[in-house]
């Protein structure tokens with residue numbers, strides 16, 4: 115059967131939906147859909163409206179080459195969004211990300227805020243026409259005019275240097291500084307076009323990087339996380355409240371054992387739900403819990419403290435009696451209702467899907483959400499909160515047809531712990547016709563295979579005749595705290611043995627060809643692929659993407675060294691470092707790395723590559739020929755974002771696997787120039 119997964123061109127052209135916002139009266143739902151640009155070299159996103167009643171087809175709201183994103187409704191119904199589209203009123207305007215407003219009454223979108231430094235996003239209040247803009251300012255700027263002048267001077271001089279006096283200096287794929295994110299209160303929204311900018315936390319320094327924030331329903335206060343520096347290059351996230359009228363800032367929660375981030379404010383404005391992340395140490399694994407903070411004063415109290423899950427708060431029921439939350443659970447991330455008084459938790463959605471962006475109807479009976487699973491990419495659904503009945507609404511795109519089937523399978527770890535996996539089987543897999551298989555190892559390592567991933571799409575491999583096993587070993591979420599605790603600081607122990615137990619069961623299946631199995635993983639999954647390479651010859655090939663190789667050097671060069679220093683002692687790093695086992699590696703490896711990866715810096719990939727050629731059991735021969743391959747992306751980061759590079763990624767992986775598992779030659783992507 116031909117599906118979009120048979121051709122990589124068709125695969126990268128599949129529309130990608132994300133995000134969801136609902137207007138105050140519950141009649142308009144807006145999502146964002148990314149599609150290929152005409153040159154097929156980038157994705158551009160547009161806003162689409164989905165009928166909450168499920169009666170009308172989805173309709174496209176915005177159209178521009180620059181794309182639109184970050185949609186948020188004002189309480190009065192106008193839709194705000196960000197875009198670097200041209201200003202129709204100013205032909206000569208420079209292209210920059212700006213804030214736009216699409217009136218509820220219909221008509222064209224108009225430019226609301228445009229500034230030299232651009233804008234990043236917008237937050238709106240539920241019950242008042244108040245918005246807070248996130249935008250970058252240069253560290254030394256005194257005001258907007260000064261910021262604009264400094265930017266022009268920096269641009270014209272061609273200086274890109276950044277002087278640091280603190281940590282961190284990079285974040286995932288971004289250089290930090292001299293830009294610093296800030297919140298701006300948009301104070302005169304009622305008057306139509308134009309808005310005055312007022313910096314709400316001028317003292318924030320770099321502390322609003324990646325901050326979580328919410329507005330109170332009446333728009334009087336902003337609650338946000340704020341990162342504050344600590345000694346020895348460390349930092350923590352504290353919870354702040356900013357009064358929008360007076361700009362008075364209060365620190366609500368701050369201690370050295372936790373990081374805090376705000377959830378939604380209760381409809382009556384009296385309580386804030388807070389996410390609390392326990393600070394890790396070599397002996398203490400991460401743990402996420404919820405607190406209820408009385409905003410009129412008083413101590414926070416834990417919510418559903420006995421529930422052995424890590425909840426993420428989404429919304430309050432209108433009567434303030436319960437919260438709607440999501441949490442990873444057994445290979446899914448369902449919607450739950452959590453009773454605030456009793457702490458009782460009821461699972462609402464029963465399917466094996468991951469839910470996000472949950473929004474509630476004004477009467478609190480219905481939720482709308484984005485849902486995905488290994489059977490379908492993200493789509494917009496309506497959920498009856500009482501019965502759990504979930505309906506797919508009329509979405510901007512149909513679900514793609516799949517070239518195979520999905521099963522849930524279970525193995526048992528060395529200590530008796532159940533280890534669950536998703537298993538993708540290609541069409542035609544049977545005892546008479548066993549198929550080659552791939553072990554895919556997820557990143558994090560604290561995470562789970564529970565949602566569709568465009569980066570690791572098993573159906574591409576199924577369309578090429580491979581089964582794909584997606585196990586959740588020790589350190590995975592959704593199986594209780596014990597599952598995380600048992601692998602913490604011991605990456606080479608139970609996470610590895612759990613994966614091997616799952617592989618044993620895979621290999622024992624009649625529909626799998628046990629002689630043709632490869633292992634693949636990215637990030638922590640790449641670490642584990644490297645560890646696997648040094649500890650067993652059972653796999654015919656190994657693909658390692660953005661992988662950690664030498665834990666001693668990784669600890670000092672990753673963008674969040676303080677986090678890493680809390681995860682393992684120097685002894686644990688030495689014990690668990692894959693590079694110490696280079697002499698055991700006798701499996702052909704495909705190393706993949708992006709030069710702009712700041713989380714797992716390129717030094718890991720470079721050192722792994724040289725070690726493979728010089729010191730593995732399969733070194734380069736006298737002519738420099740090697741069974742290993744290095745796919746290097748000079749302009750990609752921890753992710754492979756450009757569609758043409760995603761095609762090359764899958765194409766090279768396919769060719770490498772075909773050569774080593776099937777003994778077949780596949781043409782490499784022509785654009786590689788080989």
Ligand SMILES: CC(=O)N[C@@H](C)C(=O)N[C@@H](C)C(=O)N[C@@H](C)C(=O)O
Nearest residue numbers: 557558559636637638639674677713
């Ligand atoms: C600070 C830190 O190390 N955080 C971890 C979540 C992290 O970034 N881990 C990476 C090594 C990793 O495995 N990332 C996952 C999410 C991935 O798939 O890229």
